[in-house]
Structures are given as C-alpha cells and as structure tokens.
Amino acid sequence: MTVRSSSEGILSDERADVREELIGMLKKAYFMEIETVMSYITNSINPDGVRAQEIIESLKTDIQEELGHAQEFASRIKELYGTVPGSMEFTPEQSYLQPPEQQTDIVHVIKGVIEAETGAIEHYNRIIEFTDEVDPVTNDMVIAILRDEEGHRRLFEGFLREYETEGLA
Ligand SMILES: [Fe+2]
Numbered sequence: 412m413t414v415r416s417s418s419e420g421i422l423s424d425e426r427a428d429v430r431e432e433l434i435g436m437l438k439k440a441y442f443m444e445i446e447t448v449m450s451y452i453t454n455s456i457n458p459d460g461v462r463a464q465e466i467i468e469s470l471k472t473d474i475q476e477e478l479g480h481a482q483e484f485a486s487r488i489k490e491l492y493g494t495v496p497g498s499m500e501f502t503p504e505q506s507y508l509q510p511p512e513q514q515t516d517i518v519h520v521i522k523g524v525i526e527a528e529t530g531a532i533e534h535y536n537r538i539i540e541f542t543d544e545v546d547p548v549t550n551d552m553v554i555a556i557l558r559d560e561e562g563h564r565r566l567f568e569g570f571l572r573e574y575e576t577e578g579l580a
Pocket residue numbers: 444447476477480531556560
C-alpha cells in the first residue's frame with residue numbers, strides 16, 4: 412500500500428502536508444489573477460486620450476488571458492483535493508492600480524501593470540521552485556502561465572520606455 416501510495420506522487424496520502432501548502436499558494440495565485448482581471452477591466456475603460464488607445468487594446472487582450480489563468484489555478488486546486496475559495500476570502504492588494512486622478516495619466520496605469528505582473532512573476536517563480544520534483548503537473552502549468560506574465564510585463568516595459576524617452580515618465 413505504501414509503495415502504491417507513493418507512486419501517486421503529489422496525490423498520495425503521505426504528501427498531504429505538501430499538498431496543503433501548495434493549495435495555499437495556488438489560492439493566492441487564483442486571487443491575484445481575479446484581482447488583475449478587475450484592475451485591467453477598470454484600466455481598459457477609464458483612460459482618456461489618443462495615447463490611451465494602445466494601452467486599452469492591450470489590456471483588453473490581457474483580461475481574457477488572466478481570466479484563463481484564474482480558471483487554470485482554480486481547476487488545479489480542485490484536482491489537488493482542495494476547495495476553490497469563495498469571494499469572502501478575498502483581500503484586495505493592488506493599491507497601485509486604482510484609477511488615477513486624471514484619466515489621461517497613462518504612465519500611472521503602465522507602472523501599475525508592471526507592478527502587478529512583477530508580483531505574479533515573483534509568486535509563480537516560488538510555486539515553480541516549490542513544485543520542482545514534487546508536482547510536475549502544477550510545475551508545467553505554472554511555467555506556461557509565467558511565460559504569459561513575462562510577455563505582459565515586457566510589453567508594458569516597452570510602453571514605459573517610450574514615455575521615458577520623451578521625458579514623460
Ligand atoms: Fe495571469
């Protein structure tokens with residue numbers, strides 16, 4: 412029984428403690444994605460001006476990707492015998508992505524997006540490290556998600572560079 416159980420990897424009984432800790436990390440990731448969806452909807456609607464349009468279009472695309480990430484994290488929580496948390500467990504953290512005073516303040520939005528993506532990149536690197544040789548399925552899933560977040564951040568770093576070059580950031 413012990414042999415059989417350990418061959419079940421992360422789903423085996425003796426891995427219950429590790430699984431528990433991992434589910435905690437996945438719940439945090441799930442809520443980060445949900446809050447990002449909320450913040451990106453806000454910031455894809457509020458901005459005014461000609462220069463805002465590129466940011467708006469980019470965020471609209473990202474919203475769908477972040478929503479997909481949230482669903483992936485939620486599914487993985489269930490597969491690991493956890494329960495996807497309800498909204499009452501949610502605590503907001505993205506103070507930096509609140510609407511700016513002026514809706515033409517695009518730099519505020521760009522910097523906020525970079526901060527959100529950096530937070531995701533840091534947390535997902537932790538999950539990848541934690542699941543290495545422990546849970547290859549979660550490891551693989553989060554590596555793919557990490558690549559999306561790195562792409563998002565790189566794009567917005569490019570936007571910021573343009574404003575910096577013009578002395579606007
Ligand atoms: Fe995401």
